Amino acid sequence: MSALSLLYAVLFYFATAVLVLGLARKIRQYARTPAPLKIALTPAPVTPAGVPWRLAREVVFFESLFRSSKWTWLFGWLFHAALLLVILRHVRYFQEPVWLVITLIQPFGTYAGFAMVVGLAGLWARRFLVDRVRYISTPSDHLMLALLIAIGLTGLGMRFVRHTDIVAVKAYMLGLMRFDIQPLPTDPVLLLHLGLVALLMIVFPISKLLHAPGLFFSPTRNMADNPREARHVAAWASALDK
Amino acid sequence: MATAAFDTPKLKEYPVIPLIQVGATSHLKPFVASEAIQKNLGFPGELVEDWQAKAIAKMGDLLGKYRSLQVYMDACVHCGACADKCHYFLGTKDPKNMPVARQDLLRQVYRRYFTFAGKYFPWLVGAKDLTKEVLDDWYSYYYQCSECRRCSVFCPYGIDTAEVTMAAREIMDSIGMGQKYSNEIIGKVHRIGNNLGIPGPALQDTLEGLEEDTKDETGVDVRFPLDVKGAEVLLVTPSADFFSEPHVDSLIGYAKVFHAAGVSWTLSAKASEAGNFGMFIGNYEQLRKIALRIREAALELGVKRIVVGECGHAWRVAYSFWNTLVGIGAGGKDPFAIELQNQLDHRYKQPMHICEFTYDLIQRGALSFDKEKNDSRIITFHDSCNVARASRMGDFAGGQFVIPREIIKAVANNFHDMAPETIFESTFCCGGGGGLLTDDLLELRVKGALPRMEALKNVVDEHNVNFMATICAICKAQFTKVLPQYGFDMSMVGGVHQLVSKAIRLGDK
Numbered sequence: 001m002s003a004l005s006l007l008y009a010v011l012f013y014f015a016t017a018v019l020v021l022g023l024a025r026k027i028r029q030y031a032r033t034p035a036p037l038k039i040a041l042t043p044a045p046v047t048p049a050g051v052p053w054r055l056a057r058e059v060v061f062f063e064s065l066f067r068s069s070k071w072t073w074l075f076g077w078l079f080h081a082a083l084l085l086v087i088l089r090h091v092r093y094f095q096e097p098v099w100l101v102i103t104l105i106q107p108f109g110t111y112a113g114f115a116m117v118v119g120l121a122g123l124w125a126r127r128f129l130v131d132r133v134r135y136i137s138t139p140s141d142h143l144m145l146a147l148l149i150a151i152g153l154t155g156l157g158m159r160f161v162r163h164t165d166i167v168a169v170k171a172y173m174l175g176l177m178r179f180d181i182q183p184l185p186t187d188p189v190l191l192l193h194l195g196l197v198a199l200l201m202i203v204f205p206i207s208k209l210l211h212a213p214g215l216f217f218s219p220t221r222n223m224a225d226n227p228r229e230a231r232h233v234a235a236w237a238s239a240l241d242k
Numbered sequence: 243m244a245t246a247a248f249d250t251p252k253l254k255e256y257p258v259i260p261l262i263q264v265g266a267t268s269h270l271k272p273f274v275a276s277e278a279i280q281k282n283l284g285f286p287g288e289l290v291e292d293w294q295a296k297a298i299a300k301m302g303d304l305l306g307k308y309r310s311l312q313v314y315m316d317a318c319v320h321c322g323a324c325a326d327k328c329h330y331f332l333g334t335k336d337p338k339n340m341p342v343a344r345q346d347l348l349r350q351v352y353r354r355y356f357t358f359a360g361k362y363f364p365w366l367v368g369a370k371d372l373t374k375e376v377l378d379d380w381y382s383y384y385y386q387c388s389e390c391r392r393c394s395v396f397c398p399y400g401i402d403t404a405e406v407t408m409a410a411r412e413i414m415d416s417i418g419m420g421q422k423y424s425n426e427i428i429g430k431v432h433r434i435g436n437n438l439g440i441p442g443p444a445l446q447d448t449l450e451g452l453e454e455d456t457k458d459e460t461g462v463d464v465r466f467p468l469d470v471k472g473a474e475v476l477l478v479t480p481s482a483d484f485f486s487e488p489h490v491d492s493l494i495g496y497a498k499v500f501h502a503a504g505v506s507w508t509l510s511a512k513a514s515e516a517g518n519f520g521m522f523i524g525n526y527e528q529l530r531k532i533a534l535r536i537r538e539a540a541l542e543l544g545v546k547r548i549v550v551g552e553c554g555h556a557w558r559v560a561y562s563f564w565n566t567l568v569g570i571g572a573g574g575k576d577p578f579a580i581e582l583q584n585q586l587d588h589r590y591k592q593p594m595h596i597c598e599f600t601y602d603l604i605q606r607g608a609l610s611f612d613k614e615k616n617d618s619r620i621i622t623f624h625d626s627c628n629v630a631r632a633s634r635m636g637d638f639a640g641g642q643f644v645i646p647r648e649i650i651k652a653v654a655n656n657f658h659d660m661a662p663e664t665i666f667e668s669t670f671c672c673g674g675g676g677g678l679l680t681d682d683l684l685e686l687r688v689k690g691a692l693p694r695m696e697a698l699k700n701v702v703d704e705h706n707v708n709f710m711a712t713i714c715a716i717c718k719a720q721f722t723k724v725l726p727q728y729g730f731d732m733s734m735v736g737g738v739h740q741l742v743s744k745a746i747r748l749g750d751k
């Protein structure tokens with residue numbers, strides 16, 4: 001086992017721990033923070049049963065974004081949908097045997113790689129071209145897009161320009177999951193790709209990528225509009241009644 | 243003090259998203275509350291010595307108490323989808339009036355003191371120390387938000403700038419930097435019972451005057467009762483309805499509806515105000531204390547139903563918060579809530595909006611109208627933010643849009659809606675909500691009204707609309723002031739029950 005294989009193994013264990021523990025901590029924080037008042041936002045479902053449907057429309061179709069900004073929606077949705085396909089495509093590196101769906105998805109996943117980069121490029125262009133969006137952009141907003149584009153381009157590079165030894169990569173990943181470190185190919189594009197992915201995992205729980213869990217905890221979106229029918233009281237607020 | 247001169251924006255045929263003008267309204271800030279006003283509410287009288295540490299501690303406290311704030315501080319991706327949705331940005335061009343930038347004023351401090359990235363890499367994520375400069379920005383721009391929630395309808399995560407604004411105002415109050423207008427009004431509610439500071443005897447006088455006027459107009463004895471024990475309905479309405487034009491015409495309308503339906507009702511001197519400015523300053527304790535007066539009045543008078551008049555944020559507080567705050571509504575299990583529940587009649591929604599009340603009667607055929615009495619009017623309807631986006635009516639989704647329009651159509655022949663992207667949940671704020679209805683912010687109010695004025699102009703040009711009905715006291719007060727600035731007649735605005743009042747038949751004539 002080379003030092004490099006070991007280094008990347010440590011990096012991935014570390015990144016996974018940060019991602020999982022960091023997200024768990026945040027989710028626990030969101031779940032434990034009370035929502036003292038009913039602040040459902042129109043158009044809200046009038047029963048709790050309608051809430052999952054509303055959230056699903058936001059998650060799957062980006063409904064509100066579609067209403068607000070067609071270009072952002074187009075690029076944003078394209079990027080997220082493509083990312084999902086790409087991630088599913090990568091599942092094959094972590095399985096033996098590979099599920100049938102994952103096998104069937106492979107060709108789409110390849111094109112999705114391009115779609116992902118196009119979507120990201122579109123989002124990035126807005127940050128330069130639209131004066132309002134330029135004003136609100138911070139360096140981290142740019143860097144996040146740069147990071148994702150770099151991940152996409154290095155991935156595409158290995159698929160179309162300089163093939164890497166994916167059999168060895170797969171053996172390495174399977175080994176990682178069994179705590180049995182295998183040799184990692186020393187292909188620089190691969191190393192860059194993997195390093196950036198680990199970086200993404202690490203920044204996830206401390207960045208705006210928290211919009212992913214945040215969406216589910218947004219009271220304006222996950223509350224039912226039924227305040228006259230069901231009393232809603234948070235613990236710290238009801239203490240005032242005493 | 244007179245406000246400095248400013249130009250009223252020109253009305254354009256099509257709405258245009260302006261290019262940003264950095265600092266365009268940084269000079270706008272409302273008067274700061276005096277020591278006496280602050281102390282009345284239990285806030286420090288002036289900016290406290292260690293305000294920076296206190297403000298950060300307060301922020302931490304609020305982050306732990308409000309999931310909304312905690313999630314919204316983290317979740318924004320700076321996509322800019324909300325940026326062009328705020329009427330104040332559209333009207334002032336100041337980029338800090340873009341909802342995301344407004345949130346960022348608080349978020350930059352949140353990041354600096356509460357997040358890993360902001361503590362170690364502040365420049366990367368735009369984190370900033372809480373300096374006096376930042377505090378001044380807070381005071382300017384959190385008082386340039388009417389908490390109308392239009393932006394949150396369009397945000398992919400429902401990030402509600404109103405919640406952020408409320409938190410910021412709460413923090414500023416807690417360190418002694420309060421807004422004169424809102425806090426003075428809250429003091430009046432506690433001392434006198436209503437926002438305008440009208441004492442009981444004056445109220446009694448006014449109501450007697452209204453009885454005489456209505457008798458002269460209709461020949462019928464329509465009552466305007468105050469503090470009548472055992473009445474069926476307690477009406478709680480904005481105090482502007484007692485004194486201001488055109489508000490009072492709606493009050494006369496409610497009285498006529500009660501009269502025609504044969505329902506006994508009363509106002510309460512103790513709870514003569516439906517408005518609850520506790521919401522505007524984001525203070526839960528004030529919100530609750532102001533709401534408590536209603537429960538006490540209802541219990542004392544022994545009423546069976548509580549009905550709320552034409553006031554936008556009052557209806558939000560009543561519909562969405564009263565049940566939580568004081569148990570007006572179903573499902574409460576603490577002793578006070580149970581006592582009230584036992585008294586109220588649960589065949590009816592509690593609380594009920596006056597439009598729901600009137601609409602119910604119309605549905606049951608209990609009212610009749612001479613619609614042609616409103617024929618001189620070509621009417622449009624302005625959805626008020628707090629009704630449109632933050633509360634509801636009836637028992638179906640979207641009732642708050644349907645019910646007032648159905649009432650208008652039942653009492654008048656000519657109705658045209660404004661453009662679809664400017665009504666319903668996409669409605670534009672009048673520009674004066676959220677505690678900004680004060681002359682020290684007139685420039686903001688005029689500029690913030692621009693998108694609504696443009697939509698209005700379109701129906702004026704296309705359909706000859708000459709009346710804009712609305713169900714919010716603040717909208718009415720704001721529009722009467724702002725319409726002339728845009729070349730419209732101030733009498734173009736009025737209440738839905740003003741139209742009802744005109745057309746209703748009072749049986750016993």
Ligand code: SF4
Pocket residue numbers: 327328329330339340341344386387388389390391392393394403404671
């Ligand atoms: S709540 Fe309304 S006023 Fe405040 S930022 Fe959003 S759109 Fe603007």
Ligand code: SF4
Pocket residue numbers: 317318319320321322323324325341342396397398399400401
């Ligand atoms: S739409 Fe929402 S996520 Fe996008 S910039 Fe505005 S507040 Fe942030």
